[in-house]
Amino acid sequence: MAEHEAEQQPTTVFPLDEVRELIALMKASDIAEVLIKRGDDEIQIRRTSATPAPTVVAVPGAPTPVAYPAPTAPAPLPAGAPEATSGAAPAEEATSTGITVTAPMVGTFYTAPSPKEPPYVQVGDEVRPGDVLGIIEAMKIMNEIECETHGRVARILVQNGQPVEYGQPLMVIEPF
Template sequence: MPLDLTELRELLTALNQTDISELTLKADDFELTVRRGSRVEMTSIAPVAVPQPSIAPPPEPIKSEAPSPAPIVDRKLAEVVSPIVGTFYRSPSPDELPFVDIGNRIQKGQVVCIIEAMKVMNEIEAEVSGEIVEILVQNGQPVEYGQPLMRVNPA
């Protein structure tokens, strides 16, 4: 039973919303034990290939003679990236307005979102002033270290 990174994230997110304090998942080639308040422990019975996240730049668009749309990533835009692994939240609490929306002007050092990691709410600040042009992550979605969260058109 192969378990990929997305499935593992979904499992951990689901467990986080329950009162379960320990879960053990066993298969022929691995055993995974998750305990609330401790590290994830994985014992491999046989070699297991774990895909590593790629941080390579996006491929260049293919040039053709017909007009093509602009590339998705605009080189002049700055990205707000996640400094940690956790859960992305756009507002300080579910009943409050988001820190920022698309089109908002922000200042360097302004809180733009929260990343929850191990029940600690970490405020993420903008590293540049400018205008929010894109929010790349959905509220409550798990994020990885270095994952782009927002794109800002610097002022």
């Protein structure tokens, strides 16, 4: 009977598909850490660097975490779109024709607070630091994208309701 018990695999409190779903949710938001307890078992997932890929951290009493391969590089940008560089907070990046405002997260970009209201900004509008340029909805949370420089909106590179990726250029601001 002892031989039969040794052959059985221990049941996991945190199935692999649930762990993968948690990691995907973290990638789609700005959540830095998650801790889940089920009885005496725990699982903690934490981002350890400025990159958006979370890592799984072993917690005493928890099942052994599963290692995942590093994420692949983001998809190439459409022809003619400004290049985005990676960084801890890629809110705005300088280009030769202005400052490119990039998406700080994955989600859906909206130009106005609601469909019946006018857009926050239009091409040609003057903007100042702190002005709202648009909203990115991620996991039913509306995240305002604020301007970080004084200037004029030169180009808007995404449409209302368009899905955006982390680091994707949203608009170009020509500084004053």
